[in-house]
Amino acid sequence: MHSFTVPPPVERGDRVAIVAPASNSAAEFPHVYELGLRRIRENFDLEPVEYPTATRSAEWLADNPGARARDVMDAFRDPEISAVIANIGGNDQVRILEHLDPAVLRDNPTRFYGWSDNTHLALTLWNEGVVSYYGGSTLLEYAMDGEMFDYTVEYLERALFEDSPGELREAEAFTDETGDWPDPDSLDVPRETEPNPGWTWAGDESSVSGRVWGGCFEVIVDRFLADVDLPDPDALDGAILAMETSELIPHPGEVASYLQALGERGLLETFDGVLVGRAAARSHEEMYDHPASWRKRYRERQREEIERIVTRYNPEAPIVFDLEFGHTYPTAPIPIGGRVEIDPGRERIAFE
Numbered sequence: 001m002h003s004f005t006v007p008p009p010v011e012r013g014d015r016v017a018i019v020a021p022a023s024n025s026a027a028e029f030p031h032v033y034e035l036g037l038r039r040i041r042e043n044f045d046l047e048p049v050e051y052p053t054a055t056r057s058a059e060w061l062a063d064n065p066g067a068r069a070r071d072v073m074d075a076f077r078d079p080e081i082s083a084v085i086a087n088i089g090g091n092d093q094v095r096i097l098e099h100l101d102p103a104v105l106r107d108n109p110t111r112f113y114g115w116s117d118n119t120h121l122a123l124t125l126w127n128e129g130v131v132s133y134y135g136g137s138t139l140l141e142y143a144m145d146g147e148m149f150d151y152t153v154e155y156l157e158r159a160l161f162e163d164s165p166g167e168l169r170e171a172e173a174f175t176d177e178t179g180d181w182p183d184p185d186s187l188d189v190p191r192e193t194e195p196n197p198g199w200t201w202a203g204d205e206s207s208v209s210g211r212v213w214g215g216c217f218e219v220i221v222d223r224f225l226a227d228v229d230l231p232d233p234d235a236l237d238g239a240i241l242a243m244e245t246s247e248l249i250p251h252p253g254e255v256a257s258y259l260q261a262l263g264e265r266g267l268l269e270t271f272d273g274v275l276v277g278r279a280a281a282r283s284h285e286e287m288y289d290h291p292a293s294w295r296k297r298y299r300e301r302q303r304e305e306i307e308r309i310v311t312r313y314n315p316e317a318p319i320v321f322d323l324e325f326g327h328t329y330p331t332a333p334i335p336i337g338g339r340v341e342i343d344p345g346r347e348r349i350a351f352e
Contacts, residue, residue: 001340002129002235004064004129004130004131004211004214004338005109005130005131006109006163006335006338007109007110007111007112007130007131008111009111009160009161009162009163010083010111010160011082012044012045012046012161013045013047014046014047014083015046015047015049015080015081015082016040016046016049016081016082016084016146016170017046017049017051017056017071017078017081017083017084017085017264018037018045018049018051018054018085019048019051019053019068019071019072019075019084019085020024020053020054020055020056020061020068020071020086020087020088021053021068021071021072021086021091021093021114021117021118021121021271022061022068022088022091022092022093022100022116022117022118023058023061023062023068023090023091023092023316024058024087024088024089024090025056025057025058025061025091025096026054026055026088026138026139026195026331027055027056027057027058028057028058028181031184031187032139032143032181033055033087033138033139033143035142035187036138036139036142036214037050037142039142039143039148040142043153044157044160044323046083046160046334048143049081051071051074051075052067052071053067053068053071054071054087054251056341062092065095065096065098065099066096066099067282068096068099069096069099070117072084072100072121072247073100073101073104073105075105075110076105076108076109078106081110083110083112083113083160084110084111084112084113085114085137085138086112086113086114086115086118086135086137087137087139088116088122088137088138088139088140089114089115089116089117089118089216089246090116090117091138092117093117093120093121093219093221094120094219094228095231096120097124097228098228100124102124102127102128105124105128105130106128106129106130108286109130111132111133111159112130112132113133113135113159113333114132114134114137115134115135115136115137115140115215115216115331115333116137116215116216116219116326117216118137119215119216119220119223120216120219123214123215123231124214125214125336125337126231126336126337127229127231127235130337131335131336131338132324132335132336132337133159133333133334133335133336134215134325134333134335134336135155135156135159135325135331135332136156136159136160136331136333137156141156141329141330142185144329145187145188145189145190145191146187146188146189146191147188147190150330151171151172151327151330152330152332155330155331156323156333157251159332159335164333164338164351165332165333165335165338165351166350166351167348167349167350168281168323168332168334168349170196170198170324171324172195172196173194173195173196174193174194174278174324174328174329174330175191175192175193175194175327175329176247176282176295176328176329177191177282178239178247178283178284179191179284191329194292194295196322197322198322199320199323199347200285200303200321201277201313201320201321201344201347202303202307202311202318202320202321203273203274203310203311203319203320204315204317204344205318205319205344206316206318207342207343207345208240208273208318208341208342209240209339209340209341209342209352210238210239210240210271210273210339210340211238211337211338211340212239212240212242212275212334212336212337212338212339212340213231213236213239213241213242213271213336213337214241214242214275215240215243215336215342216243216244216245216246217243217244217258217259218245218248220262221244233270236267236270236271237270238270238272239270239271239272240271240272240274240275240340241268241271241273241274241275242274242275242276242277242336243274243275243276243277244277244278244279244325244326244327245302245326245327246280246326246327247280247283247284248283249279249280249283252301252304252305255302255305255306256305256306256308259305259306259309259310260309260312261350263310263314268309268313268317269313269314271314271317272316272317273317273319273342274318274320275320275323275334275342276284276306276320276322276323276327277322277323277324277325277326277327278303278324278326279298279299279327279328280328280329281294281295281298281328282295298307299322303321303322306321307319307321318344320342320344320349334351335351338352339352340352
């Protein structure tokens with residue numbers, strides 16, 4: 001496995017770039033975007049610097065993948081920028097990859113924060129040996145309805161201002177309720193939470209450690225289907241797979257099918273362990289408005305299918321489900337490319 005650089009921590013008062021590397025737009029919901037910027041300033045004492053793509057329309061962003069890539073590279077090049085924060089995810093970031101010069105990212109290591117579709121950028125940075133953070137988007141964690149979750153604030157501060165997030169712990173409650181962004185008044189109403197039943201441990205009980213690789217599972221699949229910017233298979237040997245599914249709520253059988261394909265490709269056997277983010281079972285689409293009993297069973301089914309496939313190809317890998325990263329809240333930004341220890345005996349996960 002190649003060597004990695006952890007970009008320097010951010011310091012209070014630093015300038016941070018706000019960019020839109022995915023095609024979803026902040027312009028449609030300016031009240032949400034402005035709340036995110038205000039909290040970056042007031043809660044974290046950072047100065048957001050809005051790059052050109054940050055406030056462009058969704059249509060413009062979709063038509064200009066090169067400009068989105070250029071903003072990312074310009075932000076990494078700027079010596080006065082300590083971190084680069086993605087507004088939100090989407091479903092087309094694969095289109096910016098041909099416009100990126102990976103050497104710019106490698107030669108100017110800067111802390112990058114974003115998740116979902118931003119898995120593409122995280123994995124490009126991984127290929128270049130630069131650690132990034134899966135979490136911390138402007139319109140999502142920072143602009144959470146009501147107030148930011150204390151858990152999110154704690155782990156965002158660790159990811160921003162410290163060398164490592166350290167030990168991960170379970171949140172007391174969680175939600176996958178989506179925001180009602182068209183209604184500005186909804187930002188004053190906290191999302192409804194439910195008690196967290198805790199993490200689920202499966203697979204082998206041996207303690208393992210390795211560098212984290214992964215992100216949003218659907219994006220990982222897109223990357224392999226497009227056959228673009230894939231990692232050297234030898235570089236994944238001994239890594240830890242991190243995966244979580246999006247608010248598209250893929251059928252558990254579909255997740256199993258794609259995971260099986262990665263197993264047949266020889267990918268799953270390379271990992272020493274698997275971390276799985278809690279599955280979102282609700283979406284802003286009304287067709288996915290399911291009752292709590294359905295959501296509970298959906299998560300159970302997904303766990304069963306992932307465990308079945310992973311243990312088929314890699315019975316020696318410990319698996320931990322329902323972690324606080326991805327499309328449910330609160331979140332802890334996890335370092336893609338950072339080292340993590342998984343200790344099933346003590347039910348402990350710690351980033352080094």
